[in-house]
Amino acid sequence: MNLIETLxxxxxxxxxxxxxxxxLKEAGLKPDDIKTLEDFERIPFMTRAELYEILxxxxxxxxxxxxxxxxxxxxxxxxxxxxxxxxxxxxxxxxNARAFERAGVTKDDVVMIxxxxxxxxxxxxxHGGFEELGAKTIPLGPGSTAQAMEVAEKLKPTVLVANPSxxxxxxxxxxxxxxxxxxxxxxxxxxxxxxxxxxRAFGDDITLVDYYGMAExxxxxxxxxxxxxxxxxxxxxxxxxxxxxxxxxxxxxxxxEIVVTHLNKDAMPLQRYRTGxxxxxxxxxxxxxxxxTMPTGVFGRTDEMYKVKGVKIYPSQIPFVxxxxxxxxxxxxxxxxxxxxGTDWLKVVVEGQGDAEQIKxxxxxxxxxxxxxxxxxxxxxxGVEDRRY
Amino acid sequence: MNLIETLxxxxxxxxxxxxxxxxLKEAGLKPDDIKTLEDFERIPFMTRAELYEILxxxxxxxxxxxxxxxxxxxxxxxxxxxxxxxxxxxxxxxxNARAFERAGVTKDDVVMIxxxxxxxxxxxxxHGGFEELGAKTIPLGPGSTAQAMEVAEKLKPTVLVANPSxxxxxxxxxxxxxxxxxxxxxxxxxxxxxxxxxxRAFGDDITLVDYYGMAExxxxxxxxxxxxxxxxxxxxxxxxxxxxxxxxxxxxxxxxEIVVTHLNKDAMPLQRYRTGxxxxxxxxxxxxxxxxTMPTGVFGRTDEMYKVKGVKIYPSQIPFVxxxxxxxxxxxxxxxxxxxxGTDWLKVVVEGQGDAEQIKxxxxxxxxxxxxxxxxxxxxxxGVEDRRY
Numbered sequence: 001m002n003l004i005e006t007l008x009x010x011x012x013x014x015x016x017x018x019x020x021x022x023x024l025k026e027a028g029l030k031p032d033d034i035k036t037l038e039d040f041e042r043i044p045f046m047t048r049a050e051l052y053e054i055l056x057x058x059x060x061x062x063x064x065x066x067x068x069x070x071x072x073x074x075x076x077x078x079x080x081x082x083x084x085x086x087x088x089x090x091x092x093x094x095x096n097a098r099a100f101e102r103a104g105v106t107k108d109d110v111v112m113i114x115x116x117x118x119x120x121x122x123x124x125x126x127h128g129g130f131e132e133l134g135a136k137t138i139p140l141g142p143g144s145t146a147q148a149m150e151v152a153e154k155l156k157p158t159v160l161v162a163n164p165s166x167x168x169x170x171x172x173x174x175x176x177x178x179x180x181x182x183x184x185x186x187x188x189x190x191x192x193x194x195x196x197x198x199x200r201a202f203g204d205d206i207t208l209v210d211y212y213g214m215a216e217x218x219x220x221x222x223x224x225x226x227x228x229x230x231x232x233x234x235x236x237x238x239x240x241x242x243x244x245x246x247x248x249x250x251x252x253x254x255x256x257e258i259v260v261t262h263l264n265k266d267a268m269p270l271q272r273y274r275t276g277x278x279x280x281x282x283x284x285x286x287x288x289x290x291x292x293t294m295p296t297g298v299f300g301r302t303d304e305m306y307k308v309k310g311v312k313i314y315p316s317q318i319p320f321v322x323x324x325x326x327x328x329x330x331x332x333x334x335x336x337x338x339x340x341x342g343t344d345w346l347k348v349v350v351e352g353q354g355d356a357e358q359i360k361x362x363x364x365x366x367x368x369x370x371x372x373x374x375x376x377x378x379x380x381x382x383g384v385e386d387r388r389y
Numbered sequence: 390m391n392l393i394e395t396l397x398x399x400x401x402x403x404x405x406x407x408x409x410x411x412x413l414k415e416a417g418l419k420p421d422d423i424k425t426l427e428d429f430e431r432i433p434f435m436t437r438a439e440l441y442e443i444l445x446x447x448x449x450x451x452x453x454x455x456x457x458x459x460x461x462x463x464x465x466x467x468x469x470x471x472x473x474x475x476x477x478x479x480x481x482x483x484x485n486a487r488a489f490e491r492a493g494v495t496k497d498d499v500v501m502i503x504x505x506x507x508x509x510x511x512x513x514x515x516h517g518g519f520e521e522l523g524a525k526t527i528p529l530g531p532g533s534t535a536q537a538m539e540v541a542e543k544l545k546p547t548v549l550v551a552n553p554s555x556x557x558x559x560x561x562x563x564x565x566x567x568x569x570x571x572x573x574x575x576x577x578x579x580x581x582x583x584x585x586x587x588x589r590a591f592g593d594d595i596t597l598v599d600y601y602g603m604a605e606x607x608x609x610x611x612x613x614x615x616x617x618x619x620x621x622x623x624x625x626x627x628x629x630x631x632x633x634x635x636x637x638x639x640x641x642x643x644x645x646e647i648v649v650t651h652l653n654k655d656a657m658p659l660q661r662y663r664t665g666x667x668x669x670x671x672x673x674x675x676x677x678x679x680x681x682t683m684p685t686g687v688f689g690r691t692d693e694m695y696k697v698k699g700v701k702i703y704p705s706q707i708p709f710v711x712x713x714x715x716x717x718x719x720x721x722x723x724x725x726x727x728x729x730x731g732t733d734w735l736k737v738v739v740e741g742q743g744d745a746e747q748i749k750x751x752x753x754x755x756x757x758x759x760x761x762x763x764x765x766x767x768x769x770x771x772g773v774e775d776r777r778y
Binding site: 066071072130141142155 | 448454457458459460461470475478496497499505506507508510512513519520523524525527528529530531532539540543544
């Protein structure tokens with residue numbers, strides 16, 4: 001099946017559920033009308049708030065007879081139940097296994113997973129993928145550095161799955177022999193200079209893999225061993241990037257909100273699901289054969305957006321930029337105002353030590369607008385101040 | 390295949406490993422010599438210390454190319470790596486699923502598991518069995534009562550997997566709707582009156598299932614919904630009870646050390662493995678069709694043993710008895726001496742409030758010897774004092 005046939009088949013299955021049926025009806029569509037990606041893009045989005053609402057009341061219409069795993073996802077609204085059938089788990093494990101294989105992991109590797117396996121089960125999801133691949137998988141879970149070092153000493157892992165900051169900590173404790181790091185849960189490739197720092201700590205030969213997934217859909221995208229960006233797992237989900245204001249698809253290489261659709265899911269399938277995560281899609285020619293790629297993973301949230309000089313500014317991008325300047329504390333204030341001539345004016349006040357010109361250059365790259373930059377020793381007030389209105 | 394054929398086939402596979410081959414050679418046996426259970430009983434035991442020794446050095450000879458899961462088991466010697474292939478995990482999941490099914494769990498149940506999933510992975514083992522059965526399984530993990538209640542409120546579990554003491558705590562917090570409790574990790578059916586207490590807390594209709602397994606072999610035995618004792622999972626492992634002193638099989642209904650042999654295991658198979666756990670085997674006619682049964686599960690350790698009047702006394706049995714007297718603190722001193730006439734003399738001094746005659750009667754049942762009993766308000770010294778020699 002090609003992509004549109006796969007999508008249409010999934011939408012047809014989804015329509016057995018009143019929620020998805022209503023979505024289609026709102027747009028005056030029937031599943032068979034979905035013949036092109038343009039048709040697909042007429043389907044209204046679904047949101048985390050909708051998921052929460054449906055699932056709050058006795059799992060709503062999303063519960064099925066064949067669900068076997070119910071974990072939870074934290075959200076600002078409260079805990080959202082996540083439902084999977086056995087077939088869903090198998091598909092997720094296969095998709096993860098293929099992604100880890102592209103990252104260079106083999107069945108001879110000993111994989112140590114330092115994410116949690118309970119309630120919010122990132123660790124359990126990773127674990128299933130590695131066992132599916134046939135790798136020797138250690139369910140370490142989160143815990144103390146000392147415990148991780150004791151287990152590593154005993155079992156000699158060659159692949160580490162961790163927050164990049166925890167990986168760095170283990171490297172400083174003397175962890176050796178790691179061939180591949182699968183990093184998740186924190187900004188990694190989206191922070192300039194972070195990979196170089198981790199590579200220095202572990203040694204030049206290490207493969208550093210950034211991973212993007214969420215409780216509702218794991219995986220979404222993962223780097224391969226060539227480190228050319230996070231390849232979308234196109235065998236598992238369909239990813240769009242949209243303008244969060246208009247809902248229109250943005251062009252290749254343009255910033256926008258990541259929207260995810262499951263390609264073959266039984267329980268709780270995402271269908272044009274607005275993740276609220278900020279990303280870019282582009283086509284690369286990678287040696288691994290994958291092409292649809294998020295060059296730097298996720299680099300902010302779309303929850304707040306300001307228009308400055310006609311350009312969309314996402315303040316949540318700024319911490320990703322500041323993190324790559326070791327002298328800065330990460331605290332900042334964003335000031336937006338109008339000049340006497342009525343044009344928009346943008347200033348970022350940052351705390352710590354750093355070269356204002358360098359910071360300005362990096363912020364311009366990220367925000368696509370040139371701000372004024374002021375570096376202060378102590379910032380009295382953080383946040384965004386829009387004084388234009 | 391009948392039992393002896395199954396055992397012989399496993400021993401034949403085990404002999405590819407030098408450790409098991411040596412075990413057989415020590416007894417002058419070849420796999421094909423194992424034609425009866427009497428032949429099987431000539432195979433030397435293996436111990437936890439041996440497991441630890443072999444696995445301490447780069448997993449020793451137990452590592453295989455197809456191992457996919459490496460967790461750890463705590464032991465007085467240190468952490469012991471536990472190795473499983475994909476086929477091993479599937480077999481374990483099937484055996485657990487069948488046991489849970491006999492306990493009355495169905496695919497319509499919502500199962501909340503409160504054991505840990507990391508490193509020492511009891512929770513993960515249970516989880517695999519329930520997903521295999523098709524039940525809706527919540528990987529809650531251990532944590533606060535408040536968190537468990539919040540998740541229970543949201544997901545409405547009907548089956549709880551927990552330490553019996555944690556289950557009681559949740560019942561006191563108001564947890565409702567539990568149909569089946571699978572209890573593990575603590576003495577349960579081996580403590581007289583404990584089941585009645587839990588039943589009062591949850592309601593008369595609850596099925597209370599005691600479960601016995603260990604990191605090296607899960608499950609070993611589990612109660613069915615008729616609550617006639619823990620049925621050995623005879624499709625998964627072969628269980629013997631031996632005299633820990635002589636190594637000879639004891640009779641039906643007699644106390645001794647539980648010895649476990651895997652029936653079909655790839656990695657790290659147990660072969661006449663001395664668990665150090667004290668148990669009894671007997672045949673029951675249960676409505677579920679299972680017969681080989683541990684009537685009260687495990688009720689002590691065989692690590693320390695004293696002979697009094699020719700009877701083997703296991704001091705580790707005493708806490709199980711004392712726990713059923715709410716007025717006692719559980720602290721005790723065991724005094725062994727000789728009378729003037731040269732016969733053995735036994736006394737148990739216990740701390741707290743309680744009727745010495747009742748305590749004496751229960752201790753006699755458990756120890757098979759009649760002790761003197763003294764109840765004191767405050768015990769100055771605990772432990773065992775053998776003053777005979």
